[in-house]
Amino acid sequence: MKVVLLQSAKMNLMDITKIFSLLQPEKEEEDTNTGEKQALNQAVYDNDSHTLDQLLRQERYKRFINSRSGWGVPGTPLRLAASYGHLSCVQVLLAHGADVDSLDVKAQTPLFTAVSHGHLDCVRVLLEAGACPGGSIYNNCSPVLTAARDGAIAILQELLGHGAEPNVKAKLPVWASNIASCSGPLYLAAVYGHLDCFRLLLLYGADPDYNCTDKGLLARVPRPRTLLDICFHHNCAPEYIQLLIDFGANVYLPSLPPDQTSHDDKGVTLLIQARATPRSLLSQARLVIRRALRQTCQPQAIDQLEIPPVLISYLKHQT
Known part of the structure; x- marks a missing residue:
């Protein structure tokens, strides 16, 4: 056990070191006057795509197109434009070669930011420009998890349509395996009551039993909670149960507590019927x-x- 924990700690330290190395500004960038960066950011703040375009036609400004700056969460101009939903600025920045998957200090991509703020048009443009639909491997969350939690069905459709993984899970340490095993988007859609997102994820191949394809993770949990377990625990509508049954959930996995075996519960009735037929x-x-x-x-x-x-x-x- 000690060896496993030490290896896990080592890997986590390596990951953190890698993240910080990615987010450290270049030495040359630190010593440079910030006027050019401020001008780019101001154009984005003002949603002035014309001025932004004119600035980026000049090399003295364009060299800072992927520089992180600003108050709060320092990020690139593209990240800033995505957070405000300034679509024309996003398009100008991409046209001038902005890094579509640039990271802010929280290891979030512009796509993740656009999803978090619900800017559908920006999400579409970023995905069409080649943004990774899964976000950054250095971030614990993902655009799909955020969209499923928020019930953003149109955004979720765009992400899944561009190849996002419907069985993605939150990145958590080994000791939190029990939590990680039930952190997928299907779980979030069920708990937050987003039936349309729940159905869409199943249509795109989300596993109806555990919403997880990591067999190693499931093996580390004594009794991982199935989607059916979660739906019963959170009193989800019968439609959730029926969808899981229709999409092939193993109806024999969940064990119903004595107080949930009443046939007055429509969801329980559906499960009992599925077991009998x-x-x-x-x-x-x-x-x-x-x-x-x-x-x-x-x-x-x-x-x-x-x-x-x-x-x-x-x-x-x-x-």
Whole structure:
């Protein structure tokens, strides 16, 4: 146990050192007059994309396009534009070569900032410019987790459509494995009552049992909590239970406490019925097809299948 903890501590220290090395300003940048940086930031603050464009046409300003500065959370001009939702400034900065995945001092990317502030148009532009939909590997959270928690369905759709991982989890130390194992976006969507986000995540391949594909993490937890457990614990509407059943959740994993076995609870009734009634052949075929597409990293390739439209709709859970 001591060896494991020491290795974990060492790895965490390495990660922290790496983060700080990434965020340290260059020596040359520290000694440079800050007037150019302030001019760029002011243009962004004012949402003056014309002035911003004119400044960036001059080398003396453009060399600071990816420099971090400002009060509060120092960041790049692109991060600042994304936080305010100044779309035209975001477009100008990207056109002049701004680093789309630049980090602020909290290891958050401009995309993460745009998602956190709910700026859908900026999210779209950043993703189209190549922003990583998963955010930074050095940040404990991710854009998908934030969107699922906030119920930002349109933003979540954009992220998943650009390849974001629906089974992402918060980055936590080994000793917090029990918490990390139930920190995925499905858990957040359920706890915060965002049924549309919950359904969308399942459509994009979120695991209906644990919302986690890290077998090592699950093995470290004596009894990891399933999505069904979480939904019952938080008194989620029956629709959540039905979706999990329809998307292939193992209905035998959760153990219902004595006070939840009453048939007056619609969710419990759905689970009991699912345990008593075998899945139909049609339902099993849907699960197999969707699982095969997910394994080939093409969960949205259903529309390309040469099958009748009514079956396409069934595979997409639209009927």
